[in-house]
Amino acid sequence: xxxxxxxxxxxxxxxxxxxxxxxxxxxxxxxxxxxxxxxxxxxxxxxxxxxxxxxxxxxxxxxxxxxxxxxxxxxxxxxxxxxxxxxxxxxxxxxxxxxxxxxxxxxxxxxxxxxxxxxxxxxxxxxxxxxxxxxxxxxxxxxxxxxxxxxxxxxxxxxxxxxxxxxxxxxxxxxxxxxxxxxxxxxxxxxxxxxxxxxxxxxxxxxxxxxxxxxxxxxxxxxxxxxxxxxxxxxxxxxxxxxxxxxxxxxxx
Amino acid sequence: xxxxxxxxxxxxxxxxxxxxxxxxxxxxxxxxxxxxxxxxxxxxxxxxxxxxxxxxxxxxxxxxxxxxxxxxxxxxxxxxxxxxxxxxxxxxxxxxxxxxxxxxxxxxxxxxxxxxxxxxxxxxxxxxxxxxxxxxxxxxxxxxxxxxxxxxxxxxxxxxxxxxxxxxxxxxxxxxxxxxxxxxxxxxxxxxxxxxxxxxxxxxxxxxxxxxxxxxxxxxxxxxxxxxxxxxxxxxxxxxxxxxxxxxxxxxxxxxxxxxxxxxxxxxxxxxxxxxxxxxxxxxxxxxxxxxxxxxxxxxxxxxxxxxxxx
Numbered sequence: 001x002x003x004x005x006x007x008x009x010x011x012x013x014x015x016x017x018x019x020x021x022x023x024x025x026x027x028x029x030x031x032x033x034x035x036x037x038x039x040x041x042x043x044x045x046x047x048x049x050x051x052x053x054x055x056x057x058x059x060x061x062x063x064x065x066x067x068x069x070x071x072x073x074x075x076x077x078x079x080x081x082x083x084x085x086x087x088x089x090x091x092x093x094x095x096x097x098x099x100x101x102x103x104x105x106x107x108x109x110x111x112x113x114x115x116x117x118x119x120x121x122x123x124x125x126x127x128x129x130x131x132x133x134x135x136x137x138x139x140x141x142x143x144x145x146x147x148x149x150x151x152x153x154x155x156x157x158x159x160x161x162x163x164x165x166x167x168x169x170x171x172x173x174x175x176x177x178x179x180x181x182x183x184x185x186x187x188x189x190x191x192x193x194x195x196x197x198x199x200x201x202x203x204x205x206x207x208x209x210x211x212x213x214x215x216x217x218x219x220x221x222x223x224x225x226x227x228x229x230x231x232x233x234x235x236x237x238x239x240x241x242x243x244x245x246x247x248x249x250x251x252x253x
Numbered sequence: 254x255x256x257x258x259x260x261x262x263x264x265x266x267x268x269x270x271x272x273x274x275x276x277x278x279x280x281x282x283x284x285x286x287x288x289x290x291x292x293x294x295x296x297x298x299x300x301x302x303x304x305x306x307x308x309x310x311x312x313x314x315x316x317x318x319x320x321x322x323x324x325x326x327x328x329x330x331x332x333x334x335x336x337x338x339x340x341x342x343x344x345x346x347x348x349x350x351x352x353x354x355x356x357x358x359x360x361x362x363x364x365x366x367x368x369x370x371x372x373x374x375x376x377x378x379x380x381x382x383x384x385x386x387x388x389x390x391x392x393x394x395x396x397x398x399x400x401x402x403x404x405x406x407x408x409x410x411x412x413x414x415x416x417x418x419x420x421x422x423x424x425x426x427x428x429x430x431x432x433x434x435x436x437x438x439x440x441x442x443x444x445x446x447x448x449x450x451x452x453x454x455x456x457x458x459x460x461x462x463x464x465x466x467x468x469x470x471x472x473x474x475x476x477x478x479x480x481x482x483x484x485x486x487x488x489x490x491x492x493x494x495x496x497x498x499x500x501x502x503x504x505x506x507x508x509x510x511x512x513x514x515x516x517x518x519x520x521x522x523x524x525x526x527x528x529x530x531x532x533x534x535x536x537x538x539x540x541x542x543x544x545x546x547x548x549x550x551x552x553x554x555x556x557x558x559x560x561x562x563x564x
Contacts (some may be wrong), residue, residue, distance in 0.1 A: 016518060017383045026387050098355070099364050124499065126382055128367045133323065133355035140432035142324055145352050148493070158433065163348040164502075165448075166494055169434035170322070177430075182483070182500055183493055218364035222377060230525065231445040233546040239559040242531065242549050250529045250546065252450070252508040253475060253564065 001152075001174075002057045003046040004104055004114040005080065007039040009064055010125040016067040025094075035071045038120025040078070041180040044187040045150060046118050047079035054152050057081050061103050061111060064093040069203060076198035077190035084108065085202040088215065092208070095217040098126075100208075102134030107211035114175065116157065120252040121146050121179040132179035196203040205246055223242040254283035254375065257311075257334055259326075259344035259353070260301050264291045266317065267300040269447050270345035274411035275304050277402040278343050279410070280372040284308045286337065288421075290329055292319035298418045305307065305413035315423035321349060324427035327356035332424050334361065334397060340375070346401035346503075347446075354401050363395035367502075370406035384499045384522035403444060405505035405526060438492050444497070448478030448554055450508045453497055453524070457513020457534065463492045467557045468512060476538035476564040480504065480524075482514045498523035513553050516541025 003020045011017055012032040020027050035043075049055040058245045060075035062068040063086040072083035088096060109117065122129035136143035144150075144159035148167065149237050151158045157172045172178075190198070208215045246253045256278045261268040271287070278285045287301040290313040295560045317325050330353070342357060344350035346368045358365035362535040370388070371379030378400065445451065452472040458464045464485065472479050479493040480502075489563050497504055499522035509527035514520060516532070516539055523546050524530070532545035533556050536540060543547040549556060 007327075017386050018386045026383060041447070061428075093304060097364060098549055099359060099362075102359055122500075124384060127384065127499070129351050130355035130358070130365050130367065133352065134359035136323075137327065137356040137359035142427070143352075143356070144321070144430070146348065161348075162493055164494065166435070166437040168436070171431050171433045183487070204317070207273040211489070218395050219366065219391045221395050222392050224382070225388045225390070227385060227388050227525075229351070230530075230544050231546075233542070233548055235531070235542070235543075235548045235550065238551070239549070239563060242264070242547055243560065243563050245547055246508070246529070246531070250508075252529050 001055050001115040002053045003041050004117045005046045005060050006119045007060055007062050007071050008036040008123045009033050009068045010036045010123055013037055013124055019224055019226045025224050035074050036078045036120050038124045038180050040187040041184050042118040043078045044185050063101055065090050073198050076193050076201045077195045085205045086203050086220045092215055097217050098128050098130035100215040101131050103137045105211045109212055117177045119179050121181055124149050132177050138175040141176050143177045143180040144172055147178050148181050148183045184222040254340045256283050256285050256341040257339040258287045260287050260289045261345050261347055262297040264294045269278055270347050270404045273404035273407040274343050274345045274402045275410040276407040279306045281375055290318045292316050298314040301410045302416040302418050303414055304410050307414045310416050310418045311421045312418055313421045313423050320432035322430055323353040323356050326353045328424040330357045331360045341398045343400050345404050350401045358399040361395050361397050365399045367401050368403045369400055370403050372495045384518050403437050405503055428492055438494050443478045444479045445502050448506050450475045450477035451480045451506045452477045452510045453480035454485050454512045455482035455514030461490040471561045474561055482520050511541050514541055515539045
């Protein structure tokens with residue numbers, strides 16, 4: 001069974017981004033970039049399925065500028081077998097929206113015929129939480145979002161999902177799309193020998209046009225602004241003062 | 254212009270999140286119709302019909318909507334949206350809404366706008382990006398706007414309406430997925446996303462027994478819901494549906510009490526719109542103090558019981 005794992009290059013999750021003063025976006029020049037944390041979990045899960053003898057090949061795919069190759073190499077170092085970069089211009093990459101990515105992945109899935117696509121539940125930059133669901137819709141496949149446990153047996157996947165109020169378990173007929181939640185697994189660190197080996201693994205590049213996909217954006221960003229700042233708070237000396245303030249000043253208890 | 258709001262419910266009760274989505278729909282302007290899809294859910298449709306501002310309720314009652322799988326729900330919504338010529342399809346940004354709506358958008362070949370916190374016009378919306386560290390205003394060029402609504406950013410629509418309930422035909426059963434189990438965390442407390450007061454614990458609490466012993470009595474006194482940081486969930490102190498943050502629940506209560514939580518970006522993304530934030534932490538440098546209205550640098554094992562006793 002072949003597994004396709006989409007990965008995204010995003011601003012590292014520890015970086016506190018700043019909004020550009022002209023309101024056109026956030027300043028990501030010279031900021032550390034990394035693989036989206038949910039995608040690391042997706043790669044890890046696919047590699048574990050391979051180690052368990054269920055998957056035969058894990059293909060990592062990323063869409064964006066040439067620098068996304070680094071993200072793909074990181075996936076290869078975790079254990080993916082080969083990688084595909086859907087290379088766009090910098091301008092296209094800035095405006096690459098979930099629907100376009102889902103269409104690119106659908107076109108790739110038609111070619112590669114994976115039995116399973118495992119993606120992250122959301123990217124921590126646009127916080128959209130859409131691509132997996134959109135891909136499942138376009139491919140007419142079932143989906144299991146926010147997965148915290150995945151069991152694949154035969155032509156079925158049994159997936160436990162994190163939902164409001166608890167957990168639910170779905171049984172899906174393959175091929176299917178699964179999106180990962182944080183508790184699915186603990187991604188491994190890539191070891192130095194594996195990072196070296198990853199440099200020799202195949203990485204193909206295609207263009208959106210090769211896949212016959214129009215990546216024109218549907219949404220225009222009018223402006224990006226800083227959220228309202230909270231007023232500076234006060235430090236209280238003890239519990240008695242805290243209770244007094246909550247009762248008389250904030251009037252919340 | 255007509256707007257379709259997808260009701261969130263458990264086949265017996267309309268969930269409060271639906272009310273916030275109706276308010277967002279009212280800000281866009283136009284006739285508001287609510288779609289209730291489920292099995293044996295006529296009571297929910299009656300509750301939806303009472304919401305102020307709702308012009309019509311559409312009820313799709315069929316066995317294959319009992320579990321509200323994304324596949325079946327999305328196919329139905331697409332049928333209803335096309336037949337009704339709706340300009341907007343809205344759902345609350347809950348686990349269900351986030352699951353189904355992108356599927357609807359892709360089937361309609363339109364973008365989806367996630368987690369809106371503001372309405373600037375019929376085609377222009379405000380939504381947080383980068384864990385809430387920036388607010389993007391986006392304009393849609395699509396004929397149908399498919400939107401999920403951040404519930405904490407809009408007031409709940411009150412009762413007072415008297416809409417009619419009209420049945421709609423079910424779409425075909427997708428059949429490639431089925432629900433095989435559900436484990437719902439039982440709680441007597443208010444629902445986290447709707448609570449007026451939240452008491453939340455982090456890694457500093459130490460373990461699950463401490464969490465119970467310290468935070469439950471305080472929450473009881475305040476009639477509060479209990480929350481947690483990711484660290485507390487990962488360490489197994491509490492189930493994962495307690496998690497507040499970018500990847501957990503987004504809350505905005507009147508009072509949020511953060512106990513033993515350092516205040517990582519991802520946690521702040523889930524609670525920084527709370528009206529009053531109290532932080533109790535022994536580390537004076539903890540980032541949580543930068544957003545706290547009232548900060549107390551103290552050992553939580555002493556401060557929390559004192560606080561509970563003095564209420």
